[in-house]
Amino acid sequence: MTIIEADLHLHTTFSDGTLTPTQLVALCAERGLKTICISDHDTTNGLQEAFDAAAAHPDITVIPGIELSTDVPGSEIHILGYFVDHSDASLQAILEDFRSGREDRGMKMVENLNNLGLAISWERVQQIAGDASIGRPHIAQALVEAGYVKYPRDAFDEYLGRNGSAYVERPKLLPEDAVRLLVEHGALPVMAHPTYSASKSDREGVSSLPDILGKLKSAGLVGMEVYYGDYTPEQVEWLHGLADDFDLIPCGGSDYHALGNPDEPEPGTVGPPMSSVEALYALRATAAI
Numbered sequence: 001m002t003i004i005e006a007d008l009h010l011h012t013t014f015s016d017g018t019l020t021p022t023q024l025v026a027l028c029a030e031r032g033l034k035t036i037c038i039s040d041h042d043t044t045n046g047l048q049e050a051f052d053a054a055a056a057h058p059d060i061t062v063i064p065g066i067e068l069s070t071d072v073p074g075s076e077i078h079i080l081g082y083f084v085d086h087s088d089a090s091l092q093a094i095l096e097d098f099r100s101g102r103e104d105r106g107m108k109m110v111e112n113l114n115n116l117g118l119a120i121s122w123e124r125v126q127q128i129a130g131d132a133s134i135g136r137p138h139i140a141q142a143l144v145e146a147g148y149v150k151y152p153r154d155a156f157d158e159y160l161g162r163n164g165s166a167y168v169e170r171p172k173l174l175p176e177d178a179v180r181l182l183v184e185h186g187a188l189p190v191m192a193h194p195t196y197s198a199s200k201s202d203r204e205g206v207s208s209l210p211d212i213l214g215k216l217k218s219a220g221l222v223g224m225e226v227y228y229g230d231y232t233p234e235q236v237e238w239l240h241g242l243a244d245d246f247d248l249i250p251c252g253g254s255d256y257h258a259l260g261n262p263d264e265p266e267p268g269t270v271g272p273p274m275s276s277v278e279a280l281y282a283l284r285a286t287a288a289i
């Protein structure tokens with residue numbers, strides 16, 4: 001069995017994960033991980049706590065990261081930014097805008113749920129989110145808590161997924177714009193979960209992936225996730241071939257949120273080889289010159 005030493009896709013309470021950065025770093029250290037990337041949605045606010053926590057676990061290195069959501073017709077593409085500079089004020093202003101778009105959209109979804117007869121309050125969703133960058137999983141948690149669904153993923157199937165009855169589109173950012181934004185701010189852009197597994201709702205495959213990869217590579221994409229969450233060995237093999245074709249570093253991770261969905265892949269169960277981590281560090285060193 002391959003030993004997993006890297007997990008480059010993880011969420012905390014600063015977006016829609018349920019573990020604090022401190023708890024997550026401790027869990028990853030316990031699982032024997034050596035390099036992890038905290039990649040919360042549209043926020044870098046959990047990074048300092050993660051660095052502080054990592055000081056107590058000398059064997060683990062934290063790469064600062066972020067995950068941006070973008071839209072393509074009928075689907076969405078997420079772009080990870082590795083080595084993001086969380087002290088960059090101009091980036092922070094942009095992220096604040098993204099987060100306020102998330103609030104507006106969340107409020108509208110709650111309104112739609114209310115119109116469907118589900119008594120979920122926006123106040124409760126805000127309480128669940130706390131200071132986090134708000135996301136659909138927070139609404140899903142409110143629906144679980146109120147007994148409308150058993151698991152968060154059921155809330156996506158019925159209400160919150162792209163084909164769900166309470167779904168609201170988010171303000172559009174094109175994937176190539178997200179890639180450029182990250183490059184401009186000194187981060188390494190990597191395409192997240194290039195294909196969603198068919199077994200989960202809202203996780204339809206991205207059609208014409210090679211076309212998209214070509215475009216994003218020209219915009220500055222350096223890697224794509226190959227070793228991801230619940231991908232089958234066949235998916236991994238296919239994606240590895242594509243990554244090679246486009247000269248992209250094969251990345252990946254568990255995308256752990258600790259949301260309580262059954263079969264959620266955990267840190268330490270999936271991730272890229274350390275050679276990918278080394279390639280990222282090498283690229284970062286060249287980019288910094």
Ligand code: AMP
Pocket residue numbers: 016041069134135136137152153154156157161200201202203257261
């Ligand atoms: P948002 O950022 O508000 O668009 O919500 C996207 C997040 O919802 C993703 O990062 C996943 O964590 C979660 N998600 C998306 N689809 C599902 C699903 N079918 N079941 C559970 N969680 C999901």
Ligand code: ZN
Pocket residue numbers: 011015016017041135257
């Ligand atoms: Zn998420």
Ligand code: FE
Pocket residue numbers: 067078192193
């Ligand atoms: Fe994602």
Ligand code: FE
Pocket residue numbers: 009011067255
């Ligand atoms: Fe994610």
